[in-house]
Amino acid sequence: MLKRLLLGGLAVAALGAVGFAIYAYKPALAPVTADQHAGFDPALVEQGRILASAGYCATCHTAEGGAPYAGNYPIATGFGTIYSTNLTPDMETGIGTWSQAAFRRAMHEGVDREGNHLFPAFPYNHFTKMTDADIDAVYAYIMTDVAPVKTEQKANELPFPLNLRVLQAGWKLLFVNFGAYQPDPAHSEAWNRGAYLAEGVTHCGACHTPRNALGAEDSSQVFAGAEIDRWIAPALTAANPSAVPWTAPEFKSYLAKGVTTYHGVAAGPMGPVVHDGVRALPEADLDALAVYLADIVGATPDDPAQSPVVLASLHNNLPDPQYRRAEGERLYATACAACHYNAAQIAQGRPDLGINSATNLDTPNNLIHVMLDGVSAPEGIAGVVMPGFRHALNDSEITAIAAYLRDKRAGKPAWPDLAATVADLRANGPVAH
Ligand code: HEC
Ligand code: HEC
Ligand code: HEC
Secondary structure, three states: OHHHHHHHHHHHHHHHHHHHHHHHOOOOOOOOOHHHHOOOOHHHHHHHHHHHHHOOHHHHHEOOOOOOOOEOOEEEEOOEEEEOOOOOOOOOOOOOOOOHHHHHHHHHHOEOOOOOEOOOOOOHHHHOOOOHHHHHHHHHHHHHHOOOOOOOOOOOEOOOOOOOOOHHHHHHHHHOOOOOOOOOOOOOHHHHHHHHHHHOOOOOHHHHOOEOOOOOEOHHHOOOOEEEOOEEEOOOOOOOOOOOOOOHHHHHHHHHHOEOOOOOEOOOOHHHHHHHHHHHOOHHHHHHHHHHHHHHHOOOOOOHHHOHHHHHHOOOOOOOHHHOOOHHHHHHHHHOOOOOOOHHHHHHOOOOHHHOHHHHOOOOHHHHHHHHHOEOOOOOOOOOOEOOOOOOOOHHHHHHHHHHHHHHHOOOOOOOOHHHHHHHHHHHOOOOO
8 A cells, every 4th residue: 555655656756747847848949130130110119228227127237347238247145146147139148149039938937048947036027027018128129229248157156956947947836926917907007007017027026025935025925025235125015114104206206216205215225226227217107106106005195294203303403512412412413414404304305314214114224324335426316415424433333323313313112233233234234246
């Protein structure tokens, strides 16, 4: 009896292996010549340019100081470093020999022209939701407007067996829901457009959704907030900890300009998402994204200007000079208050730091990063930049200012391990690219 069970088990396993092999096998697609991807309609090329921006393809496919789209940009994953590939139409080292069908297959299924499975550092789990028409537009743009560049592809730093591409087929089976976005009839057209963009080409979940032990986005915690390059990508759901509730206009301002009145700016890894990315989208698409985000965060139509926290912060002026007892308060007045002087700056879009997201999150990382390394010009308000204080303030001074802002301005419980986090982030930085 036992023997028969064992044999049966073996047979099932063998069938499973055969099934897996059939599933994992992807044929090579025939190469094309350069004139087979020429002569696209300029309107299609332009649509592709906008979508390629919205998907910030260039951010991941351009190495620091390298030619646009030429690849070799390092992406640190929990398993090792993966280098992006050359996406220029170079015939030897780029995707010049790729047909439109091969490009569609890569975006929809995460498979290269030769039939190899691609690693999910390439967010095909989101691009799979894009329509054929949108993918074809991106293809037309790359083949027409991106200059071909020859490169030498860097080898990924992945340990055996994780470097085996065929294993990616199993990963896909477990974690990826393939197929184009399906509109939800319970919601408006704008909501569905926003969801299509957020879940597809702009792949917000790649950073805002926590990942499981195998590096896959946890589908039971979509947009629940996650850590990326040692920054916190806050929850975009009802769990968002902002002092002032988000509204659709605040979301739109954040995505269109990277600046909001009541939540701060898009800094760190969120900077390129806005500035190289989604701000290229037409007005109606930004509105649609805002409608969708407002719904998932559970926004109310209330005017943030009337929010009790905002009204209270108007009285949060600079500490009385006679009363600067605590070190954090004194340092804040010296180093920060020249620019962040008081709550009345709401009118200038630089409100009290007590209502900034960085001081309200459960983890101090974003505040510490901003204090150490500042806010660069494209991330902030035009004309004003925030210098980094890496060399001006030592760890205990940064810690004291952060503790002051958290306690006296945000009015939230102290961050545990604050001093250790300051030391750690200064020494080890955000993962450098
Ligand atoms: C988060 C980083 C990231 C973003 C954003 C990104 N890619 Fe990639 N992409 C990668 C990585 C990494 C690879 C290599 C994967 C591998 O080697 O398995 C890759 C591979 C590819 C490939 C396969 C190329 C080949 O030669 O095998 C295509 C096609 C591609 N990306 C297209 C795009 C397009 C189009 C966009 C924008 C809509 C985009 N990618 C955005 C990281 C990214
Ligand atoms: C590459 C990683 C990454 C991607 C992709 C990304 N985000 Fe972010 N996001 C972050 C980080 C990190 C922050 C914190 C930035 C800061 O505090 O300055 C952030 C902050 C935000 C905030 C502010 C939240 C708050 O409460 O302050 C919003 C809103 C947001 N992102 C929306 C989006 C949307 C919408 C998308 C897709 C279009 C997106 N993000 C894609 C990393 C990312
Ligand atoms: C020279 C002017 C200047 C100084 C000094 C300065 N900041 Fe800033 N800070 C800015 C600008 C500009 C921004 C970008 C957003 C804006 O315009 O409000 C900013 C943004 C911030 C943010 C929001 C970041 C985000 O992701 O939303 C925080 C937090 C912050 N500053 C903290 C501080 C602290 C703490 C100090 C003192 C150690 C300080 N700043 C000193 C100009 C300054």
